[in-house]
Amino acid sequence: xxxxxxxxxxxxxxxxxxxxxxxxxxxxxxxxxxMPPMDGDVVACTDSVSFERHFPKGMTYKEFGWTAAAxxxxxxxxxxAEPVGLLAAVMMPGDLDERPVYDMMAGMDRCAETFGAHIxxxxxxxxxxxxxxxxxxxxxxxRPMLRSGARPGDAVAVTGSLGSAAAGFFxxxxxxxxxxxxxxxxxxxxxVDEGAxxxxxxxxxxxxDLSDGLAEGARSICGASNVGMDIHTExxxxxxxxxxxxxxxxxxxxxxxxxxxxxxxxLFTFSKDKIGSLYDRDxxxxxxxxxxxxxxxxxxxxxxxxxxxxxxx
Amino acid sequence: xxxxxxxxxxxxxxxxxxxxxxxxxxxxxxxxxxMPPMDGDVVACTDSVSFERHFPKGMTYKEFGWTAAAxxxxxxxxxxAEPVGLLAAVMMPGDLDERPVYDMMAGMDRCAETFGAHIxxxxxxxxxxxxxxxxxxxxxxxRPMLRSGARPGDAVAVTGSLGSAAAGFFxxxxxxxxxxxxxxxxxxxxxVDEGAxxxxxxxxxxxxDLSDGLAEGARSICGASNVGMDIHTExxxxxxxxxxxxxxxxxxxxxxxxxxxxxxxxLFTFSKDKIGSLYDRDxxxxxxxxxxxxxxxxxxxxxxxxxxxxxxx
Numbered sequence: 001x002x003x004x005x006x007x008x009x010x011x012x013x014x015x016x017x018x019x020x021x022x023x024x025x026x027x028x029x030x031x032x033x034x035m036p037p038m039d040g041d042v043v044a045c046t047d048s049v050s051f052e053r054h055f056p057k058g059m060t061y062k063e064f065g066w067t068a069a070a071x072x073x074x075x076x077x078x079x080x081a082e083p084v085g086l087l088a089a090v091m092m093p094g095d096l097d098e099r100p101v102y103d104m105m106a107g108m109d110r111c112a113e114t115f116g117a118h119i120x121x122x123x124x125x126x127x128x129x130x131x132x133x134x135x136x137x138x139x140x141x142x143r144p145m146l147r148s149g150a151r152p153g154d155a156v157a158v159t160g161s162l163g164s165a166a167a168g169f170f171x172x173x174x175x176x177x178x179x180x181x182x183x184x185x186x187x188x189x190x191x192v193d194e195g196a197x198x199x200x201x202x203x204x205x206x207x208x209d210l211s212d213g214l215a216e217g218a219r220s221i222c223g224a225s226n227v228g229m230d231i232h233t234e235x236x237x238x239x240x241x242x243x244x245x246x247x248x249x250x251x252x253x254x255x256x257x258x259x260x261x262x263x264x265x266x267l268f269t270f271s272k273d274k275i276g277s278l279y280d281r282d283x284x285x286x287x288x289x290x291x292x293x294x295x296x297x298x299x300x301x302x303x304x305x306x307x308x309x310x311x312x313x
Numbered sequence: 314x315x316x317x318x319x320x321x322x323x324x325x326x327x328x329x330x331x332x333x334x335x336x337x338x339x340x341x342x343x344x345x346x347x348m349p350p351m352d353g354d355v356v357a358c359t360d361s362v363s364f365e366r367h368f369p370k371g372m373t374y375k376e377f378g379w380t381a382a383a384x385x386x387x388x389x390x391x392x393x394a395e396p397v398g399l400l401a402a403v404m405m406p407g408d409l410d411e412r413p414v415y416d417m418m419a420g421m422d423r424c425a426e427t428f429g430a431h432i433x434x435x436x437x438x439x440x441x442x443x444x445x446x447x448x449x450x451x452x453x454x455x456r457p458m459l460r461s462g463a464r465p466g467d468a469v470a471v472t473g474s475l476g477s478a479a480a481g482f483f484x485x486x487x488x489x490x491x492x493x494x495x496x497x498x499x500x501x502x503x504x505v506d507e508g509a510x511x512x513x514x515x516x517x518x519x520x521x522d523l524s525d526g527l528a529e530g531a532r533s534i535c536g537a538s539n540v541g542m543d544i545h546t547e548x549x550x551x552x553x554x555x556x557x558x559x560x561x562x563x564x565x566x567x568x569x570x571x572x573x574x575x576x577x578x579x580l581f582t583f584s585k586d587k588i589g590s591l592y593d594r595d596x597x598x599x600x601x602x603x604x605x606x607x608x609x610x611x612x613x614x615x616x617x618x619x620x621x622x623x624x625x626x
Contacts, residue, residue, distance in 0.1 A: 047436045076344075079343065136449065
C-alpha cells in the first residue's frame, strides 16, 4: 500500500479505471467523456462532500463515496430526472493511502449502478479530502418539478419516513444501547423512482429533496413559490430509530424529523383534485400539511401554529 | 465586506446569482439545472483548481475563476466540442471575504460568455480554496477527436504557439525587466473554434489539449494510440516572452515549450493526405513532427533523437 504522493496521478487513475465499471459511451480516458444522447433537455447538478463535514463516525470510505454520488442523484430525483452519468473531481491529501480512494470510487460506482448510471469521468488533485461529484441525467420527456410551483390550497407531502439519518448519527456519535439502523445515514437511497413517478403524475406542483432537512426544504419551496405552509407534527412519518434515540438521549423527535439533514426523501406539494393520479403511481407518501398564503413554513401542533425555526443543533 | 461564515450560504448564493448572467434554461435556483437539448451525444468533463496549485503570484480572483472555467472548456475543445453549460462546486475557507467569491464567479461567467456558454448551477461549501468546475457541451453532429487514433506516418501539429504561459509564470515569480505578456498565464484562451474546425475537417486522427504541457500530452497520445512520435525542436512555434525569459533567467526554451503546462493549445495528429481539408478550415497551426512506430515521444534535435523526458522543474 503506497500513498497517493508516491503513486502518482497517472497510476492512480489507471487503478481507478480497473475498479469502476466501464461506461457504455466513451468513458474516463480522454479529455472529456462522451455520453449517450439524453432525449431532450439535459439535467445536471454538482455538490461536494468533504471528510470534515460529511464523514460521520463509523462511516467507511466506500460509504463516503456512495454518499458523494447519492447527494447528487437525489438532486436529480427532486426534479424527476434519472441519472445517466457521474463525474468525480477527487481532491485528496497526498499522504493518504491509495486504498481509500479505490474504496470511495467503488462506493460511488455502486451507487451509480443502483440507479442505472455510470461514472463517465473525473479528475484527481491533491486537496483536503473532498469529492465534488456532478450528476447528469434525463427527464425522459417528463416535465421537471421545480421549487416554485406550490399554490395555496395544495397538499404538502413527503415520501418515506423522517429522522432515521439523524437517529443513526446520534446513535453512532453518542453510543446508545438500543437498535438503530445505520444505513439511512451511511448509504442513503435517493428517491429516483419516486421522483420519476411524481413528475409523471402531473399532480405535483413543487418538489425538493430533504438532504438539508425538512425545515430547510419547506423554506426553499415557500421562498421560491411565495407561499406559506402548515406542517402538522402529528402527521410526520417517524423513521426507524427515532423513538430509540429520543427515549435514550432525550433528543426531541421534531429535532430529528424536521431540522436534521441527511434524509433523502422528497418533499412535494400537489393539487388535491389530482390525488388520484398520484395513487395510480404507487408511490409511498404521507400528507403532512397544506400550502397557505404567506411566505414561511409553520408548525402546527394540535392547532397551535408557530413559525418553523432552525432546530437546536 | 463580511466573511463567508458571517454571510451564510443562502445569502452568498443569492448574491452570486445577481452577478452571473441568467442562463436561457432553468438555471441556478433549483436542485438541478435544466439545460437545453444537446443535438446527439453529450460531452462532459470536470477538473478542479486550487489556491495552492493554480494561483500564481500576480493572479486576481477574477482570473482564478476564469481559469477554473478555461481548463474545462479546453478539455471539451480537445474533443471538438463546444461548451453549453458550466457547473461550479466552490469550496472556500469560512474566513475569506465575500468579495473574492463574487470576483471568481464573475471571472468564470466571463469565460463562459466568451465561448457562448452559461453557468447553470453550483454548490458552495466550506473548504480549503478550490473550485471543481464541470463543463457540459455538444459536438453539434461532429465526430469526437480522441487520444487513441494516431497512426505511424501521421503528421504531428500544434495550434498557436508554445511557452508563453511558462514565460509569464517565471517573469512574475522571479521578476524580470523585459516585457513578457501575462495574459497567456492569467486568462488562457481555450481553442474552442480551432477544436471544432479540426474535428470538422475529417483529417485529424487524435487530439489533446496542452494544459499539462506538450511532453505530457504527447505521452498521452502515444500511450492511447500505441505509437511513438518524433518532435523536431526547430519546428516548435515559440510563444511571446519565451526569448526574454530565456535570455534574462537562462531557462531553456525547451523547458518552457515542452515541459511546462498552462498553454491551452491543441496538440493533434492528422493524415498527411488530408492536409488540404485542414487548410480549408483556416486554423493556424504548425507541423512539429511525425507519428512513428514505438510507444513514446522522442525529441529530434537536428537529427539526434532522444526520448522525451520530464523537464527540470
